[in-house]
Structures are given as structure tokens and as C-alpha cells.
Amino acid sequence: MPLITTIHESSFSSFGARGAFLRWLSMADQTSLRLVHTMLTGNEDSTSLLLVGSYRNDDAQNGQLMPDFLGSLLSLNTSLTTIHLDGIPENSVNLMVSDALGIVPRLCAPLSSVVYRKTRGNPYHVGEFLRTLVDKGLVSYSLRQKEWLWDVDKVGDVPMTDNVLQLITAKMSTLPMNSQMALKVASCFGIKVLASIVQSLSETDQYSTLQVDIDNAVKEGFIDFDGKHYKFSHDKVREASYELIGDAERKRFHFEIGMCLYSSCVSRDGDEDEENLFTIIEQINYGVPSLISEELQRMSVAELNYKAGLASMKRWDFGGSFRYMQAAQSLLSADSWNTHYGFALSLHYQLAKAAYPCGAIDVAKSALNEIDQRGKCLEDKLDAYDLLVRMLQHHQDDPSLAFHTCCKTLKLLGEDVPSDDGISRSAVMQLIGTFKYSITLTSQLKITSFTQLSFRSSIELARTRFNTSFISSSEMLSMPRTTCKQSSSAEIMRFYYHLALVSYTKGDIEDRRARGLLCSYYISRWVSYCLNQKVICRHTPVALGFYSAVLVHGFGERNCREALRFGKVALQFLNENEDENELPPT
DSSP, rough: HHHHHHHHHHHHHHHOOOOEEEEEEGGOOOOOOHHHHHHHSSSSGGGGGEEOOOOTOOOGGGTTTHHHHHHHHHHTTTTOOOOOOOOHHHHHHHHHHHHHHOHHHHHHHHHHHHHHHTTTOOHHHHHHHHHHHHHHHHHETTTTTTEEEEEEEHHHHHHSOOOOHHHHHHHHTOOOHHHHHHHHHHHHHHHHHEEHHHHHTSSSSTTTHHHHHHHHHHHHHEEOOOSSEEEESSSHHHHHHTTTGHHHHHGHHHHHHHHHHHHHHHHHHOOHHHHHHHHHHHHHHHGTTTTTOOOOHHHHHHHHHHHHHHHHHHTOOOHHHHHHHHHHHHOOOOHHHSSSHHHHHHHHHHHHHHHHHOHHHHHHHHHHHHHHOOSSHHHHHHHHHHHHHHHHHHHHTTHHHHHHHHHHHHTTOOOOOSSSHHHHHHHHHHHEEEEESSGGGGGOOOOOOOOHHHHHHHHHHHHHHHHHTTTTTTHHTOOOOOTTTTOOOHHHHHHHHHHHHHTTTHHHOOHHHHHHHHHHHHHHHHHHHHHHOOOTTTTHHHHHHHHHHHHHHGGGGHHHHHHHHHHHHHHHHHHHOOOOSSOOOO
């Protein structure tokens, strides 16, 4: 929400006034209404926005949401203009009837009066009621007299429901079974369905007459065709069509449509394209997992959901991706880690990746734990550890957990990283004695107290400073590039990157300066590893950039030149990396 609000604010300040029309506002959920509320009240430039919305006050779908939404806007002194649309007056109904029957208004006035009383002036209701009267023979055309005839008393006796849905449903029940089937199939896709979908279904044995039946529905006026979509003439027509499907059979009805559509697309194109993928899987998932028993079919549907989840993630639709990945997981058998290891591994990782931004932290942790328990080798688990650390940095009760996860992973990779915070003074002095340079070098550090943490950080920084002073910028830039797939060294760089970040937020160290020393320590080790092992990967420019900041902080202004040198090398690495996807998520 804050991001959307920020984009909204910047667009107003840059481009001035805007206008928008929101149809079916009464069908919006609470999140959507909250977004509209923020747009109208969230900033001083909201006066540049003209928003027109339409809703039916007799639509019970949203209950109290719309009244509460409008009341909230009024309480904040938002300028609102309400236009209440009642039924049209009786004289307008008479004009409609006159136009429909092709006679002068004064001759059909008695009939129009009854129609007005029955429909309360609802224009759509007027048209449907007239069609009902014609279907029942109460209004008929006389070839002998060459005019429309009716009996006002019999028309007045026709029971008329206040619910237009029941009226349309009653009319649909008189249609041939094929026509009803076509309306039911079309209603499963919402208010409109692509013509290509209808064509694909018509190529199957089960729905071979669908194209013809849909075209008949167009002639009957239930559906309109714009060249690309078949669209119901009114949302109530779609609702009535959907009501023709019994509650008990709806899941299977959707599922069979999806499976037929899938088989048609695969047999014709060899694979389903992304445009149809979501349409297919949304239908199939009505029957997941209860209607799928065969193992081969379960895996096929699981793979479809996996593809849909990846496609949704590319569109930044993490909510949709999460749903698809969960559906895929529900189809895995207990033995899937043995029979379909690669798919199970990738699915659980992507499930965690989709669940995390949706706030489903427990689901994400459970999926990553499954990888940790069932993964066959360390290489298969590294991406899961990486995602776990990123999650723990932001969603955790114990901030130290991310820190210890990094240390554990680095040790598994062969990099012995001390995870404890303390180191004795005598151990530090012994460590100093092994260096080939004088202890006076450490006196350059801005250290005010000889705490255990200060010792460790100071020595590591001094040692790294000494070693890196012998490496020229050209030597660093000429090092061969590596990737995570090519070398475990690049994986070590990846987790040093995380360790440098999480060490500063380590929960059991309250003193900010102590956390800074710990962070400096791991950054120094990170850079030492990078240059000693000659590892140039996506995390190298970040390591050098962090290290340039540590140099200034640890050694003061006298090392600004050296800090500047490392900063320039980091920027050159960034400029040479044209693929932004290869950069770390900083």
C-alpha cells in the first residue's frame, strides 16, 4: 500500500489532474476499497482526481462495505456527489414499449402501464418482461390484423418477481439443453470468455457443439460478441447462467472444462501458451486435489500450477503465485521426493519464495525446512538457506537466528567463521604475534576500549588493510569472473554478504558501536577472502564498497585515499555488469 500511494502521489505532482471510472464498485473487496480511500484522502493533491464509481445499493455481495466506505470519506470532508438512479418514469417505459412493438405510444399506453407497475421502471427488467410475455404468447403478432395484440388483464395476472435473476433463470430453463449447456460453460469463465477458448473447447468430443450453441445464445440476446470475446449482455444474465449449475456439481463442472481445454491446447499446439495457462488452471483447480486420483494426472496438474506460479511471480502477483504453488504442493504424493526429486525441490523453494512477500512466514519456513531435511546435497540447499536468511532479517523473534544460519552455512561451505562474539585478550595478542607487521599498525585504529569484540574486529581490519595495500586496482579488475554455478567460492561470497548485513542487527548485542565492530570484522574477512581467492562475482562490488566505508570508519581520514580506490573499483565492477538481474538485492 505505501508503495502504491507513493507512485500515486508522484504521478499527481508530475502530471496534474486525473480521472477514472470504476464499474461494479459494489463488487470490490475491502483491500480495493482501502486503496481507493487512500487515493482520495492520502495526500494534498487528491483534489486533482475525479473518480466516478457505480454500484447497486441492493447488491448484498459486499454487505456493509460500501456504506462504511462512503461514510468514512464523508467523515474526512471528501467532496462527494451522489446521483441516485431510480427506474425510468412511466412515459419513458411507454416509449420503450412503443419502440419495441412498432406502434404509436397512445395505443400501447395500457400495456405500458402494467409493464411499468411490474418492473418499477427498471430498463433492463422492462426488456426481459416483454420477452417473457412474447414467449408465453400473452403478447403476439397477428398476421391477419398486422399488429401486436395483448390482453391487459392476462398480462396483469402474470406473477412478477422483484428479483430479475429469477426471471432470467426461469426463461433459461425453457431453452434446449445444448443452449443451457453453452450458457453454463460460458458462465464458468466470468462475464466474458475469449473466442479462442470457445473454439478450443469445440474441438473436444465433450463440447463439440459449443461454438454453434454459443452463437445461438448470441442470437437470443443472452451474449454479445465483439470479435474477440463472448460477453454476457448483463451481469445478471451471467449470474443466472451460473445458477443453472447445481452447487453439488460445480467443482466437477469447472474441473472437466479445464481438463478438456488443457487436452485441446496440448494436442493442437504441443503446449499451453501463457495467455491460456491461467484460464486453464483456474478451471482445473476447482477440483484440486479431491477430484484427481491418478498419479500421472496429479503430476501434470501440479506442473501446470507450478508454471502458473512462476508466470504470476514474473508479473509481481505474489498472491496468485502463492495460491498456485500451494495447489501444486497439495498434489505431491508422500513419495514425491524420491520419484520426482528435482520438481519437489524447486516447488518447495518457489512456494517459500511466494509465501514470504504474502506474509505467510510459517508456510515459507515449513517449505524451506522440508528442503533442509530432504535435500540430497549442500548445493541443493543453498538457495533455501539464502532465502531463509533474507526472511529472518525482517520476520523473526530472535534476530540472532539469521546470523547463526549464515555462520552455519559458511562452515558447511568450508569457511571457518567464528560465530561467538568473544575472543580472549591473550588469544588476540598471540594472533598479533603471527603477523609479519608491527602491532603499531593496530594503534592507527580508533579504539577507545579494549573489549573482546574490539580486539577481534581491530586485528581483522588491520590485517586486511595490510594485505590489500599490496593489490593494485588493475590487478583486481583483471581477475576472472566467476558465478555461483561455477564455484563454491562465489557461494561463500553470497553468504558473507548476508553475514555482513545481519551482524549489525544481531539481537543479543544491544550496543550500537559493538554491532558496528562486529560488522566491520566480517566485512574485513569477506574482502580478504574475495581477494585472496580471486573471486569476482555479483557480490564483489558490494564487498569492496562496504570495505571502503569500513576503512574510513576504522582508520580515519588518513585512509580516505585507499577507501576511494576501493570505491572506484567497486563502481567499475558495477558498470561492467550490464545485467541488473546479476546484482545482489541491495
